[in-house]
Amino acid sequence: MSTPAPHAPAARDRLTVLDCTLRDGGYYTNWEFDDALVEDYLRVCAHTGIDIVELGYARFDPGGRGPYGRLPAGLTPNLPKVLPDGHGLRFAVMVDASGLAGVPAAETGPRLAELLATGSLPVDLVRVAVHHSRAAGLAAEIASLRAAGFGVGLNLMQIDLATPAEVTALVRTVADLGPLEAVYVADSLGSLHAARIAELVELFRTGQDAPVGIHGHDNQGFALRNTLAAAEAGATWLDATVLGMGRGAGNARTEQLLAALGTAPDTLQPMLDLVARRFEPLRDTHRWGAGALYAIAGMRRVHPTYVQRLEENAERDVETKLRALHHLAGQHATSFTPQALEDALRHACA
Incomplete structure (x- = not known):
């Protein structure tokens, strides 16, 4: 398959930057974060132009995960107080498709809405993470989430393992799922290169109606490069984490992505201060990053x-x-x- 010609990246006001530090970074801390760190993090996200903060995982069976892995446990009453009036942030959670297996499909949306209603921050976006081969089986759950008032995103995991025929079928499957806020190409294994990401973005961009997103991992040091390549190919939802904190080698770095998208230095400064004060010490402890x-x-x-x-x-x-x-x-x-x-x-x- 030939590589499609790149598109001009969308203007910043047409891009959605989603920061998923508390969710992806939780793989190193068991989803436990100091209250003061979370408060500082939310203030900075509101200041620097982040569009959506993914607060963690929501699970019907919480297991042994810390509070940001079993939301709304981590959403303390003080969090709304640290946000400025008119901040404009949206809040998301992720659910793992495998964790929905024990819940009747029609009850997925109402039960999740009831669970999250006790949290201190309003969640209006649910991202469903699913292996690319199992996406077709989620139609009823996605419809239930939508009917409960949530916007729904779909993260297609390990898509690098899909054959061309499987990708073609997957695009059709996504098109048949009804309105989605975004469908994500997820580089779960950190194996993708920019040319392949551009191909995948183009296929999903032209084959179904939802905006296309990219979730990059930095195993080969390509997370930022791949994220920008996806934007050039027409992706408009871009994931990142502060200092790249995330499972394995981590993700595209929020502070670098914002800089690459043209964020002014004065606007970016609080994010870099947060990195120096809060996240570099965490990295020294947990040692994520490419190698x-x-x-x-x-x-x-x-x-x-x-x-x-x-x-x-x-x-x-x-x-x-x-x-x-x-x-x-x-x-x-x-x-x-x-x-x-x-x-x-x-x-x-x-």
Whole structure:
């Protein structure tokens, strides 16, 4: 398939920048964040022109996740007080499609609305994360969310693994789901390159009516480049996180994306202050960001959580990590399981 000619990027006022730090960054903190950090973060988002803040995950079965992984638990009464009048921020949550399996489809929207009604911030956008191969099975859940008053976004996970025929069918599936606020190309494995992203954006932009978004991962150091390439190809919803904080190698950096989109230095300054004061110390602790192991995982389409787990043990030597990662690549480990990690480490240490 030939690469489509790039389009001129949309003007900033036609782009939607969605910051998902609390959701994606939660993979490092178990969705626990200091109250003062969240308050500072929301103030800065309101000041710097972020359009939407994704507050975390909403789940019917909260499990052992921290408060921003089981919203509205993290939404303290003080949060609305830190936002200026007329701030214009919208608030979103993400739901994992696998977490909807135990709920009757028709009840998805009403039950989520009831759950989120107790939170201190108004959520009007729900993003549904689903493996690209399972999107067709979500029609009833999406209709229920829409009927409950939510705007609905769809994040198509691991789309880099889809064949051309599967992508073509997926575009038709999305077109049949009814109105969506956005449909996202999600670079779940950090494996995509700019030319492929441009192709995917073009296919979705021309094949269905919803705005197209990009969620990039930085395994190969391409997250910002890929996000801007998506915008040039016609994507108008752009994801980012502060200092790139997110699962595995992390995401496009909000502060860099805003700068690339022409945000004035005086407007951007509070975001950079927040990075220096709050997020660089977090990175020193949790050590997200691109590196050689994540680059290998991205190129070989290995799920990034394997590298994240390998890196958590500071005493594990690099040769063991490399052997384990090579084994995982040979097993086509595109989904994370603890057993597969144990098997890879056993193989590496044999």
